[in-house]
Amino acid sequence: MHDPVDIRRRVDRLVARVDGRDDYGQLLASGQVIHRLEDVEDIEAWRAEISRDARSGEIKVRTGFNDGIVWALRVRRERPERQAEVRRLRELLLRAVPLAVELRHKPTLAVQDGDALVCTCGRCSALGYGDAAENVVGGALFEDDCPNEEPPALTALAMMHVPRSCWPSEGPGPA
Numbered sequence: 001m002h003d004p005v006d007i008r009r010r011v012d013r014l015v016a017r018v019d020g021r022d023d024y025g026q027l028l029a030s031g032q033v034i035h036r037l038e039d040v041e042d043i044e045a046w047r048a049e050i051s052r053d054a055r056s057g058e059i060k061v062r063t064g065f066n067d068g069i070v071w072a073l074r075v076r077r078e079r080p081e082r083q084a085e086v087r088r089l090r091e092l093l094l095r096a097v098p099l100a101v102e103l104r105h106k107p108t109l110a111v112q113d114g115d116a117l118v119c120t121c122g123r124c125s126a127l128g129y130g131d132a133a134e135n136v137v138g139g140a141l142f143e144d145d146c147p148n149e150e151p152p153a154l155t156a157l158a159m160m161h162v163p164r165s166c167w168p169s170e171g172p173g174p175a
């Protein structure tokens with residue numbers, strides 16, 4: 001399986017990348033940014049700045065404020081590379097999530113950015129890392145047993161990516 005030191009480094013890098021984003025970076029990554037009105041000093045300046053960034057990055061953005069929030073939303077045409085990314089991620093999850101369930105973990109998606117993702121267990125500290133572009137899957141979540149003996153309850157992630165015949169049979173079932 002994959003070198004645990006390398007997996008740890010990849011997880012740290014992904015988390016740092018997601019944490020360190022400014023508003024425009026977050027808009028690029030997730031397609032939207034939302035703040036509470038009281039957290040933004042000058043609403044019009046905030047909207048102008050993100051619109052300016054969007055223009056220089058040649059993306060389309062819509063901004064506005066209502067109901068106590070100010071927001072920016074990326075207006076996108078469906079790009080073929082985005083569809084390919086979604087397909088690669090799904091294939092990665094179809095491969096990785098059954099491993100976690102077989103090891104009795106209760107996997108949920110914690111962070112995702114581009115082709116990389118981190119999953120965690122809902123009842124132990126195991127982390128799993130996957131990169132669909134580099135074909136890397138590793139971490140305790142996908143390689144080591146969950147310390148809990150009881151079969152795990154199914155998560156949405158498990159339901160979507162594990163064949164029904166491999167679901168934990170004696171578990172309490174979906175909550």
Ligand SMILES: [Zn+2]
Binds near residue numbers: 105121123
């Ligand atoms: Zn676990």
